[in-house]
Amino acid sequence: MKENVGTLDKIIRIPLGIIMIVAGIYLSSFWGLLGIIPLISGVSGFCPLYSVFDISTAKVR
Known part of the structure; x- marks a missing residue:
């Protein structure tokens, strides 16, 4: 999971x-x-719904 x-x-x-x-x-x-x-997605840093829609709010490393 990215x-x-x-x-x-x-x-x-x-x-x-x-x-x-x-x-x-x-x-x-x-x-x-x-x-x-929201608690689990906030702690883990991964949101399955974001991946379905190809959205990312994380900084590119």
Whole structure:
């Protein structure tokens, strides 16, 4: 898996994922599980949807 998520994306995705999970727990809703998606893609640096559309926000090395 080639990294395709840039630094700014990571800075946005990780807190957003955490907020979604906490809100789901607080509201007792299973929809909070959707927060796992941005959290994992932010931590791993890979977004499968970006690769489908050939998008990359990561810097070229």
